Amino acid sequence: MSADFDIVIIGAGIAGVGLAAALGPGPRVAILEQEARHGYHSTGRSAAIYIRNYGNAVIRTLNAASAPLFEQGDASLFPHPLLTPRGVLNVADEEGLARHEAMLEGSHGMEILTREQALAMVPALRPEKLAAAAYERDAQDIDVSALHEGWLRKARANGATLMVGTPMLSAARVGGRWQIETPAGALTATTLVDAAGAWADDVATRAGIAPLGLQPMRRSIAVIPAPEAYDTAGWPLIADSAEGWYAKPDAGRLYVSPTEEIPVDPHDAYVDDMVLAEGLWRFEQAVDVPITRVERSWAGLRTFAPDRTPVVGFGGDGFFWLAGQGGYGIQTSPALSALAAALVKGEPPPDGLEALLPALSPKRFG
Template sequence: MIETSDFLVIGGGIAGAGAAARLAPDASVTVLEMEDALGRHATGRSAAIFIRNYGNRTLRALNAVSEPVLENPDGIAEDSLLSPRGEMLIATEDELDAFESYLNGAEGMETLTADEAVDLFPLLRKEGIAAAAIERDARDIDVDRLLQGFARLAKRHGTQFVMDAPAERISRSSGIWRVETPKGAFEAPVLINAAGAWADQVAALARVKKVGLVPMRRSAAIVPAPEGVDITGWPLVASASESWYAKPDAGKFMVSPADEDPVEPHDAWADDMVLAEGLHRFEQAVTMPVTRVERNWAGLRSFVSDRTPVVGFAPDAEGFFWLAGQGGYGVQTAPALSRLVADLCLKRPSELTGEVVAALDPARLF
């Protein structure tokens, strides 16, 4: 038996679940997820912080539209998905150019003296800080509540989520896309490719031109904080050159080497050498030694050449919709991008400017 719907979404991460949630009130939607649960890969391994100034000009515009939804997630969650954190950027003498580049065009950034930076994150080595700034409004995101809220909203309007259903064959005939999976065949006139690191592989199955997606590994580890030190209210701190960052996490530190190593799509794990090098860079900036790693993991952040998401209908395949290339911005831009997906698919005006929509359009890459 073939199941049909108006929209068929491949991928059950934050992108696919968000798209389904926004389409479902006005159309029938089926989401196909290759794993046994939603958000198994990039979504479930996110550092989970909303940083208004994170990303290029287009991404910052998406951040601005997403923030009110995260603060007041009507229909998604009962209360705000954000909680106080702050993001502090520090620079050595060698990182001053990168520091100034980040602050160029940034909003809500406050420069700090080295003493002020150490007051906020007391483990920092003051002598190594040539410049510092903080975005006090940067906030932690409750990723699981956002993902599950999207899923509940979609299901409330009839969306079917099919687990353990990787796309094995994709074809199009008479204006209808057909996706064959171990759970059966599914059809719809519009196929939304929200497959994360696997998005170009999905395009190849559908015989659609790839967008040049490059999955990049990002590793992280949990390390203990010094005994007797309450780090709960400390901000995330990052090097201006993005060579490491550290974030308080349940009384411990999540430390990342901020790696971006190109890899094939897979269930990622941390590279021991890369992680060790990142932890060493962290140790050079702070007064605490890393005595042990309690656990580590890695996720894949996927980018195209201009590091801007790819959102819109493919120029070479009718009814094939790209929702990919979110890089490390997928969770915090999900509210804006899920709205855009629904607006473009249902031919409604978008709250985003024409400039932003054009910057996201897959046609720019061809």
């Protein structure tokens, strides 16, 4: 294998693999992944759902720009649809009304429901706790594995090399190229792309680039049996508008998250039992679903920039940031992959995304 590349991407999650696929044939590309398999951390632990009204104004623009790939697919990469119907029922108690109204501001396609309509949709909700409800019909489940694997096949067909179990130990800019040290030997590249998720600031530091203050946040989820008293097969995802919990039915179970955001250092995330218990308690206050046991649980990391907007662009000589996607990395990946590929190759941004460049640029942090 050659050790000389045009582009070396650090991280084989949805960001790094999506970029490698979008770069197309021509550039010599390597993807370095520190873990023994690709997509081990955030990508592999995502209960992803495509919610068009999720996130700030920049995220919502990226959501919209990602719709064509999700809706139309690509039969050569994704033999089955990437989206399946789900819907999201947003609910609020009296204390959460202000957050509920704020969530509705700027949203599109949101249906305001009466209490009776919400209860007909999810009969397990406690009527006395239901002060407001709104339904996003267009929200859909994303087949994350199919998306990730399809892009990896495309990247490899383009000639990209995936190197798992190969962390970047250090990197230095020498003579207009990056000299990259790994346990497998030294590599060189014209462009070094930091798509390392929770480790993005650490990778930048090892390359002599100032970190941006990206913060990994832990979020956990529990799997519990679906309540025997109800048929959950047709339920939407149910989300507390105040972000105290959400619950997603799937195959006779409920996936319940406390939706916590606990700042942590980058690591192989694990569940904090007390935080999980508190979230499950909040869920129990809103629904008539007693929790008798937790079948399994896990945690993942969602990494945010200080302004909760992704970082995409050159932040040094040949050093490109593709990080800080927060909880929106899967659903914005089609747009961010296409945009990042254009910027890396020095091409015009895709239609409708050029106006986002100042808000995404790493230079906005000074």
